[in-house]
Amino acid sequence: MLALAASLLLAGPSHAQEAERAALYGDENIAVALFAEGKPKAGGERMLALRFTPKSEEWHGYWSNPGDAGQGMRLELSLPEGWEMGAPLYPVPQQLTISGLMNHIYEGQYAVLVPIRVPAGADVPRTPPITGRVEYLACTDQICVPQDAVLTARAGGDFARWRAEVAPLLDAQASFAITGQTLRVAIPLPASVALAVPHVFIANERLVDYAKPQTFRRRGDMLVAEIALDDRRQGDGGAVSGILAFGDGAGVRFMAVPGAVPTGGELIAGPAAMAVPPLWTLVLGALLGGLLLNIMPCVFPILSLKALSLARAGESEARARAEGLAYTAGVVLACLALGGVMLALRAAGEQVGWAFQLQEPGVVVALLVLAAAITANFAGLFELPSVSVSMGGERSGAFATGLLAAFVATPCTGPFMAAALGAALLLPTVQALLLFALLGLGLALPFLLLGFVPPLRRMLPKPGPWMERFRRIMAIPMGLTALALLWLTVQLGGRPFGLVALLLVAGVLLALLVVGRLQRKGKLAWPAFGLVAAPFFAFALIALPNLYDGGGSKDSESIHAPQAFSRESLAEARGSGKPVFVWFTADWCVTCKVNESVAIERESVREAFEAAGVVTMVGDWTVRDEAITAFLTEQGAAGVPLYLWYAPGAATPEQLPQVLTPDLLVAQASGNPPPAASAAGSD
Template sequence: MTSRRYAALVTVLCQLTALLGVFLASALPAQAAPTHIAAELVAGPIVDGKATLAIRMSPEKGWHGYWINPGDAGLGMQLAWELPEGASVGEPAYPVPRTLVVQGLMNHVYEKEYAVLVPVTLPEKATAGTRLPVRVKAQWLACTEQLCVPERAELATEIVVGAAPDKKTAKRFDEWTRALPAPLDAPAAFALTDKTLRLAIPLPASVKLEAPHLFVREDKLVNYAAAQMFSRKGDVLLVTIPRPDFASPAAGTVDAVLRLDGFGNGIALTAKPGPVPTGGEPVASDTEAPELPALPWLLLAAVAGGLLLNVMPCVFPILSLKALSLARAGESEAHARVEGLAYSAGVITACLILGAALLALRAGGEQVGWAFQLQEPAVVVALFVLAAAITANLLGLFEFAVPGFASGGSAQGSFATGLLAAFVATPCTGPFMASAMGAALLLPVAPALTLFAALGLGIALPFLAIAFVPALRRRLPRPGKWMVTFRRIMAVPMALTALALAWLVWRLGGAATLSYVLALAAMLLALLALAGRNQRRGRPALIPACLALAVLAVGVLTMPEPQHQPGETASIINAKPFSAKALAKAQGEGRPVFVWMTADWCLTCKVNEEVAIEREDTKAAFEKAGVVVLRGDWTRRDPEITRYLTARGAAGVPLYVWYAKGAKPETLPQVLTPALLAQKAGS
């Protein structure tokens, strides 16, 4: 059985279960036990012979009720009225619902207090002061994400003709009325095919849209869980929604509610058959802001993510820095603890500085994400020069104390090593860390900075363990002559790091920038070699060191304007450049889409591309399934890519998202297995 048929079967079973529950509820006597959604019938104002009644619903925490069209599962409220002779009720008006996806099923729900407003036409003979009793038997389904309970209540109130409601009641009705979707003052048009429902909604371009979603009232007319595509063409909003395999017959009109944002604002519309334009500029997707886990879980994820960074491929270049410090930590217990704490302080400080800078830039309107520092050529140049200088130091070219490598060690050196380690390590995102850093971009400043500090603590944990656990320190080799040889060996990964940074300088700034930076590095190394010769001869090395700093300062100030080299999109799987417009077009054609976000400085990305993406079996599976591959190059700052990452709850790259036909997007793991993409294409 295919996954689509399985989902359809689950939907039918859910509906049958809900109907059975309501039948049983109607057959049983009213229970005295309290319901999970408390209900109250309230009489409101009377205008021109018509009164308004409100059925106020108050769900308990964790429970929810349903819109008039509940979606894939659930059941809308059923009402049976007992009215005075000559009175009649109109169509109930519901506030704008929200979406809730449970086990792949889309529900249209209310999780907080809401009110359904019902208009009542009074009897013509009713005079001022007449009391009109009103009763209603209401049945509804109250659900959590695990279970549903059919509930019922007999509600009663009294309408007093000519009497105005008290101030408290009037205020409540004002609030409930504002929660209703505003009626659209112009006709909308729709076009229906076997595969899609397309609508043209007249909506001024000045109306801001944030996480829009269209709730269609007609049952089973559209695929509720499918991604909805929105685009704008002048003052017309275009909406495309896939249809299910077993869709309802074509309707003469389509009634719907368009959610405008995440604050309950929306418009009610009725669309009639008519021309619907194509094209337009894509707007924000229908994905709601991700619901964040509790802060303690986020903190645990940040610590775990930082700890795992110590073994991620992108962090290997800094392992040589850690190795010498770990080896020297066995000298004495007190000294090891001081160095462990100093190193940890440096790591946490670096994470806090980077986090604060990131939050400040985003607050100022900049579209930046985690690892934003490596999107700036000047930062990469500085790291390249530093890596080249450390390589020369490890080879014995000069004897300046590289942070943490002084023969006697120092707290200041360990702190500096921690700063450097975190600065180089944090651009990568791995398991656990992605959710925590993505949440940090959405939380207030204080808890967000706490998450950044927790990430630093995770990176520093191995050093802290060595510093405070004597058994671990005893397993380290004692200092000796072997450390000189080991220091020379560690120059190899540092030299490879310098080469990788040189390549990144070229990717960010072009050949001219790379040539300039290589010449600058050669001059610096020559001056450092001169300083080292003076040191070996017992002469002062201050003059060559100052000259090196002066050359570096002048070199940075006179560096040519970088010319970015766009990431190569040609690949064996025929990747195209990412854009929201390209994504909307591919989804509109009903094709599966693989969105692949990468950057030249992300080693995890490069490993995934080699192991799982750029493969012949992946290519064959994608071609067979007609998969559209969209590759986003985040090497340099790209606002459109940053907006997409934020919408998906990601703070940085790598990010891989799979859009199956007629289904919600699925975020894939950050570490891909060789067969994963081929399996996705074949499912």
Template structure:
């Protein structure tokens, strides 16, 4: 027992020596050096903590982002001395498995001011520091630590480069900004000179867990004010102040603070996708818009409306003057509608509204109005009544052609996506004048075939000669127009629920019945026919006032199909990517015909489902049937003016934007080429290393 006690005592005696030897022998993957800048009497002592990561390794900013942890500094100073806040250079963004990390992948330095008491000498003062930090690669993370001890002035290699490291620290803005919370978005207004270039801005927030770090940030400029819009984290952290670093995108940045206040709406988009240089040549965008308008003439969503124009052109074939006037009136209607929609869209976005192209079909009132109009046109086609601007039994009238152009352009907007996505996305980023040119090019493309028919007689001679067949054709066209009315009734259900749809249909039926009765009285020469027309307006207006009471505020959500997709949120996307699995995200709307065709042809297929299950693909669907600011912001960040938008995330890679017209086997092929990867250790948040090993 005595011998055993002696052995144990010997082991305890050598244990501290062994531990110190292990610490001394360990080589950090991020080497560190501590030194002091030249000392000025009466001024704080500027300390420089210089780091050099090994190749493939990185350190972290004070707020590491979704993963990792920030550096911890423990100073041992002479009595009366204090240490200021650590100052960091502008960090870099590193996304691993869908998680955003704020890192430094090259040499960097953290500066700390040591403040001596008044009258105390700054030389010959002993300074000690215990520093702990996390060193990571894309696959592993290692907690590291190092002890420093020096006597001021404590010159080192880091000291000699103090001016260089000081220049890398972002300078503070001369004025504080303001911030406000709008829904799920943090909006920060910063005073920034308009002449300052912002190639790729990004805001790094000091406050932990306040924002979704990997969320898409949007920047708008109003003169010398920059407004940043950043998605909030799911669990909102209350704060009275916001601070951080605004990275300008070229390695430089500025430090800011912001207090609660008013943040103005609107402004011109800046940054990636925010300038004309990023959208491509304007002439190419104009050609794309013109071609998109031409192709709209054969889209099913526009065909029932264009049948009106086909009949009027066939009727006008006997008169060149009438054909030209008809073509010009139709073109004027189309251009007016597209320019008005474009101007309204730009105005709403400038006012801070989250809207995109075809926004009018996200408004229940607009859909109800279209439903009533579609029912009226169906009844007119079926011969139940004659309305002069919709009549085809007598000479052509420019009012009818103009009205047809307005209606065709209004209904055609949801079909523009597949053929002019780049042009419409650019229209939301370009200056207002250039954006309006794109909207005009779209309208001209839609009207061009009928404009050419009006001014080129040989083309008109290719049309069938007028005859009794026109009345038969008109009644046949009542079928697709009636189907359009049914589709609008279904959309009313998707937007506002079953009772809202029933009320909308009842309103349309009552309005058409009263309209038919009033018009028949007028056509029979009744004295008080115009009073009967007034009788149509009163019940329709009253019914419209009751409809909002039937509206269900709870969104219907995307219809569940063969693919078991989760609703899209940026948090769900980040979580899925963090699991190292392939992710497929698609954005759709019930009023988007192209979206529904793609879903039937390429997405909602058993072969696609089986390929997704085999590859472990996580499907997410964003339903944009109703207005959704979060989805609108995400679409804008990806240069999309509307739906459809299809994104494929291979494990560990950024998003691949897929074509807006999907082929049947495209998704199954992508799933077959992707395999889930193991979760990256860097995506975990290891606990800080203990003070002693």
């Protein structure tokens, strides 16, 4: 098939000879006839109709925008002077997908109406019959044949039925907006209108990706359609028009202008709606996912905080229960807050995902300062008199520990958790927040059980002098956490940015050293902290924004020499006919880095990939990237890691497990993946 642009030429008397020239191809496969409705009236409108009749059911014609392949109708009419032809009016088209290409077609007999405006002073009785010429394409699933015919309008035809089949124009204005790689169209449509299988046929050529699945949400009497843009589009134009098909042959035409498009709403159709599992499975997944976070590598930095609290939990039953509840409240509240902010940002049109907080340099600097302060507290440099994250034993300390634990522990997604978080981006707000709360409950569950189950607490060591030594030992992993955050700060903002952050940390530690000395002398200490630390904070507030360089692009140090992810590069790689392995990672995701170290960056894997001709590609999500966020959302993932395997010729990728092994990747390359790989990857 030829991907030709559909066009419409308005013809006047000067085109009469051209319009009446003999047909070149004929209309053997899809016959066409021109009908005129009634007698023309001066100053009125006369309706013409082109009726297309395939010779058998295997042949089909095309809408004005044929889609990825095909050709729209080209019509020339010989009209009296002053008479004008309007835009053709089409029935609701159908979708036909062949080899990944979507066409907008008509099967069976169909009619295209053509309105003709008659001028007020027209000499109607002397008007000759309307003639013309039409060119179009007739296709089956295997071949396409050009068709044309010389036309002469004749009376008759079933105009009542043909008018009913044409998609009517909405009398309300639609609006559209472009967010990232997505066209969002708000179409005014009463909530009472049933939508069996909705689909939007966009009339603007090469604006959207016709074959990509579309997503639909309702907000009252407004329907919002989200459609992937065509990577090859050459401008978005000033207006978007098309037909909204309801799914049963009915539909409406709309005209959309740039404007506000509501966010959120009830998900009613699209791949995401079909992919959302039952709520009870998501609830269980969120709870188990949070529970498993306690043993995931990305949670290790805050285990020292929990260890000290767990050791103290055996001192008294009332105290253990109070701390268990306080810690749980802190964890659940932090998860709710993070989830709520993420949903709010997405509703406002921002492309953010889970762990968005660690993509913000300011947040990472704040965490760096906090980790350094906790390290100093563990090392005995100073004491927090009331809110202690280590030894104070107050409920406020357990609550603060819970807040910090969830804030630092949740960036990575583990087994069971991925599906729940991906679904949370699609569910109504209340259900989504429920999943975030259950994620927090799962993370806090071990400590909560220790607080309420005495036999578990009796398994812990008795409190004693060893706890002070243990606290000082725990300063080591906390200090390593601070170093990791310093490294991440450099990755996010560049070396000068990281140097200023390090200077800020030095100032805070100096201030805390002064506080500790005053505390040991029994003097008022905390005002001194403000006096010493204030100049460092002031300098950082001025210098950090000016030194931030956006993280810049980083050269991959992978032994696979992967390409940087982009939709264009991915499409080109898939078109090569070779297997494609894409992994999405971030410098702050410990699970990602562990997988890369133990599985991806292995010589055995590199050799297997080279032997199979695997194309490798990496998406670095360390710094916020709207294109990557949108792609993750399309895959039903709210965060990283995400591992995708594209087999040659496969329409959709296979999601690999979030915990990789070298053997699994070698097996994928050899074409013998383990049976459990696909199932694990869907968690």
